[in-house]
Amino acid sequence: xxxxxxxxxxxxxxxxxxxxxxxxxxxxxxxxxxxxxxxxxxxxxxxxxxxxxxxxxxxxxxxxxxxxxxxxxxxxxxxxxxxxxxxxxxxxxxxxxxxxxxxxxxxxxxxxxxxxxxxxxxxxxxxxxxxxxxxxxxxxxxxxxxxxxxxxxxxxxxxxxxxxxxxxxxxxxxxxxxxxxxxxxxxxxxxxxxxxxxxxxxxxxxxxxxxxxxxxxxxxxxxxxxxxxxxxxxxxxxxxxxxxxxxxxxxxxxxxxxxxxxxxxxxxxxxxxxxxxxxxxxxxxxxxxxx
Amino acid sequence: xxxxxxxxxxxxxxxxxxxxxxxxxxxxxxxxxxxxxxxxxxxxxxxxxxxxxxxxxxxxxxxxxxxxxxxxxxxxxxxxxxxxxxxxxxxxxxxxxxxxxxxxxxxxxxxxxxxxxxxxxxxxxxxxxxxxxxxxxxxxxxxxxxxxxxxxxxxxxxxxxxxxxxxxxxxxxxxxxxxxxxxxxxxxxxxxxxxxxxxxxxxxxxxxxxxxxxxxxxxxxxxxxxxxxxxxxxxxxxxxxxxxxxxxxxxxxxxxxxxxxxxxxxxxxxxxxxxxxxxxxxxxxxxxxxxxxxxxxxxxxxxxxxxxxxxxxxxxxxx
Numbered sequence: 001x002x003x004x005x006x007x008x009x010x011x012x013x014x015x016x017x018x019x020x021x022x023x024x025x026x027x028x029x030x031x032x033x034x035x036x037x038x039x040x041x042x043x044x045x046x047x048x049x050x051x052x053x054x055x056x057x058x059x060x061x062x063x064x065x066x067x068x069x070x071x072x073x074x075x076x077x078x079x080x081x082x083x084x085x086x087x088x089x090x091x092x093x094x095x096x097x098x099x100x101x102x103x104x105x106x107x108x109x110x111x112x113x114x115x116x117x118x119x120x121x122x123x124x125x126x127x128x129x130x131x132x133x134x135x136x137x138x139x140x141x142x143x144x145x146x147x148x149x150x151x152x153x154x155x156x157x158x159x160x161x162x163x164x165x166x167x168x169x170x171x172x173x174x175x176x177x178x179x180x181x182x183x184x185x186x187x188x189x190x191x192x193x194x195x196x197x198x199x200x201x202x203x204x205x206x207x208x209x210x211x212x213x214x215x216x217x218x219x220x221x222x223x224x225x226x227x228x229x230x231x232x233x234x235x236x237x238x239x240x241x242x243x244x245x246x247x248x249x250x251x252x253x254x255x256x257x258x259x260x261x262x263x264x265x266x267x268x269x270x271x272x273x274x275x276x277x278x279x280x281x282x283x284x285x286x287x288x289x290x291x
Numbered sequence: 292x293x294x295x296x297x298x299x300x301x302x303x304x305x306x307x308x309x310x311x312x313x314x315x316x317x318x319x320x321x322x323x324x325x326x327x328x329x330x331x332x333x334x335x336x337x338x339x340x341x342x343x344x345x346x347x348x349x350x351x352x353x354x355x356x357x358x359x360x361x362x363x364x365x366x367x368x369x370x371x372x373x374x375x376x377x378x379x380x381x382x383x384x385x386x387x388x389x390x391x392x393x394x395x396x397x398x399x400x401x402x403x404x405x406x407x408x409x410x411x412x413x414x415x416x417x418x419x420x421x422x423x424x425x426x427x428x429x430x431x432x433x434x435x436x437x438x439x440x441x442x443x444x445x446x447x448x449x450x451x452x453x454x455x456x457x458x459x460x461x462x463x464x465x466x467x468x469x470x471x472x473x474x475x476x477x478x479x480x481x482x483x484x485x486x487x488x489x490x491x492x493x494x495x496x497x498x499x500x501x502x503x504x505x506x507x508x509x510x511x512x513x514x515x516x517x518x519x520x521x522x523x524x525x526x527x528x529x530x531x532x533x534x535x536x537x538x539x540x541x542x543x544x545x546x547x548x549x550x551x552x553x554x555x556x557x558x559x560x561x562x563x564x565x566x567x568x569x570x571x572x573x574x575x576x577x578x579x580x581x582x583x584x585x586x587x588x589x590x591x592x593x594x595x596x597x598x599x600x601x602x603x604x605x606x607x608x609x610x
Contacts, residue, residue, distance in 0.1 A: 003322070007574055009572075055572065232324075235362075278345070
C-alpha cells in the first residue's frame with residue numbers, strides 16, 4: 001500500500017566526509033519519487049537485532065529519482081551518538097532500513113516572491129534542493145549559512161550554485177562575518193525585498209530568524225529539530241506548542257504536524273534550557289487540583 | 292495452516308496479535324504501512340474524559356534495548372475520540388480494544404459511558420482499563436499498585452460496559468505481588484488481564500547532570516523488559532492453574548519484537564500478544580510479528596494456536 005510514505009530496505013552507495021559531517025547516499029526505491037524539500041527520512045540503526053531501537057531522523061538533503069541504482073536519497077549526518085556513529089561507519093553496499101518521506105514539506109509561494117534560506121550548521125542540508133525548486137518557480141533566492149566555526153558550515157560551495165547570493169557567518173569569525181545569522185538576516189531580507197524566510201537549524205536560531213523575519217515584513221517557515229522516537233506519528237515524543245489557525249495552542253507532533261511550521265505560530269516563550277514546557281493556555285494543559 | 296484464532300472471554304479474534312496502547316496512536320499512521328484490520332485487534336491510545344496536553348519535553352530517553360517515556364496521556368478526550376478516531380477504525384473494519392483511563396475511579400465510568408454511547412461502538416471488542424495511571428484522589432498513587440483502587444475502577448468499568456464485551460485490566464509490574472492485584476481485578480469482574488505496563492525508571496543526562504526527562508520519571512519499555520512480562524504472565528497463570536486465582540485469559544505485552552518473542556509470552560500463558568515499542572523501530576512490526584508467530588506455531592507442529600497457550604507450565608523439568 002502507498003499512502004505517500006514507504007518502508008524500504010535501502011542500501012548505502014556512497015559515504016564521504018563533508019567538514020565535520022558525513023554525507024550519505026542511500027538507494028531507497030520509491031522514496032525519492034515521493035519526496036519534497038523539507039521532508040525527512042527515519043533510519044533504523046544497528047541492524048535487525050540492534051539494542052538501539054529508536055529511528056534516527058534526517059531531513060532529506062536531495063533526491064535523485066532515477067539514478068543508475070534506482071531512486072536515491074542523500075542525508076547529512078553528524079556523528080554524535082551511538083546511532084549516528086553506526087550510520088557513518090557503514091560501508092558501501094551495507095543495508096539500511098529507510099522509512100520516508102515523512103512530515104510536511106516547506107510550503108512554496110504561489111507567486112515568484114524573493115526568498116531567503118537560512119541554515120544553521122548542517123541544518124542547511126535541505127535548503128539547496130529547496131533553493132533549486134524555488135528558482136524553477138521564478139523566485140530570486142539568497143542563502144545565509146551560519147555555524148560555530150568554518151568546519152561546521154555545510155554546503156557553502158553548493159549554495160553558490162543553488163542561490164543568487166550567499167552570506168556566511170561564523171561565531172568565531174573563521175569564515176565570513178563574525179557573529180550569528182540573525183545579525184545579517186535583516187539586511188538581506190530588506191535588500192532582496194524577501195516575502196519568505198525559510199530556516200532550518202537549532203531552536204534558538206529559529207526563534208531569532210522568526211523575530212528578524214517578522215520585523216522586516218517576511219513570513220518565516222522553520223523546520224524544527226525535535227528529538228523523535230518513531231518519526232511516523234505514533235510515539236508522541238516530538239511535540240511542541242504551536243498556535244493553530246483558530247488561535248488555540250496545542251502540543252503538536254513535529255513529525256506529522258511539522259517539521260515545518262510558520263515561525264510566528266510556534267510558542268517560543270515555552271522553549272528554552274533544553275526543555276519545552278506546556279503553556280498554561282494550551283489545550284488540555286495541567287491545572288491545579290486535576291491533571 | 293495453523294488455526295490462529297483466539298478467544299478472549301467469549302469474543303473470538305481471527306488471530307492473537309494486537310497493537311499495544313500508546314504505541315500505535317489511533318490507527319491512521321500505521322495503516323499507511325499495513326492494514327490495521329489484519330490484526331487480531333487494534334488497541335487505541337488511552338483516552339480520558341477531557342483533552343490533555345501531556346507533559347513537557349524531553350519526553351523520551353533511549354535505553355539499552357528499550358526506552359523511557361513520559362508522555363502524560365496526551366489525547367483529544369473521549370468526545371473527539373468518539374467523533375473522529377473510533378468511526379475511522381470502524382470504517383477500516385478493525386476490531387478495536389479501547390484503552391480508557393481517569394483521574395479518579397468515577398472518571399473511568401464517565402469515559403466508558405460516553406464510549407458505549409458512540410455510534411461506532413459496534414467495532415469495539417474490548418475495553419482495556421489502564422489502571423496503571425495515577426489516582427488523583429489518592430495522592431497520585433497508581434491505581435494498579437493498590438488492590439482496593441484497582442477493584443473500584445474495574446467494578447465501575449464492568450458495570451457500564453455491555454455484558455457481551457470483555458473488560459481487560461492492564462496491570463503494572465511495579466508491585467510486590469502482581470497475583471494479589473490480578474485477584475482484585477478479576478474479583479471486581481475483569482474478564483481478562485493485560486500484562487504488563489511499563490516499569491518506572493529515571494535516566495540521568497551525564498553532560499547536564501540532571502534527569503533526562505522533563506517529567507523526571509518515565510515508563511521503561513522495549514525488549515529490555517520482556518523477561519519481566521514473561522515472569523508476570525507466568526506467576527498469574529500459575530496461580531490460575533493451581534486454583535488460587537479464577538481462570539481468565541491473559542493478554543501479554545512487554546518487549547515483543549519478533550514472533551519468537553511473542554511465543555515466549557504465549558508459552559508462559561498469554562492468549563494474545565500486544566506489540567508496543569518495537570513499532571517505533573519497525574512500523575510494520577505488529578503485522579510482521581503475526582506472520583512470524585504463525586511460522587513458529589507451524590514449526591512446533593500444532594494445529595491450533597490455542598494449544599501453545601501456557602504450554603511451558605507443562606514442560607518444566609522437575610529437578
